[in-house]
Amino acid sequence: MFTGSEHISWGLPLLDKRLLVFCLAVPGHLKLRNGIRRYLIRAGLDGVLPSEIQWRETKEPFSVDYHLRYNRQRPQIYKMLGAIKKNDPVREIVDVEALTNMAEPDIASNRGSQSPDAFNAMHLVPGGIYLIYFLRQFDEFKIP
Secondary structure, eight states: OOOTTTSOOSSSGGGOHHHHHHHHHSOHHHHEETTEETHHHHHHTBTTBOHHHHTOOOOOOSOTTHHHHHHHHHHHHHHHHHTSOTTOGGGGTOOHHHHHHHTOSOOOOSOTTSOHHHHHHHHHHHHHHHHHHHHTTSGGGSOO
């Protein structure tokens, strides 16, 4: 019989201690092999996934118009980041100026072959924005 702590929560698998212990204990050569990241899970999915998905090296945002929507929302990004005052406690965690600078380049496509600046805009800027909104939930990071 399983209790709540003994089964993997499919909605939140990283809350399962056994899974975390396993992932931390896996030897490094199974995590990265011949330059292929996530080797263990890829090899484990042999025959389950088509090989072009199983061994793909890129993972871009899945929406084909992501770059268009991102570029269109950049004015809101600048407005939001520009409103963060110098004494805002969020600045203890987030480098607002660096995030603003990373938002500058237009993203030309969803493809992984773009410049490092466009990669940062596509991946790091949204993460920074999400982090700021997450921090705002806590009294310590509310707008002063």
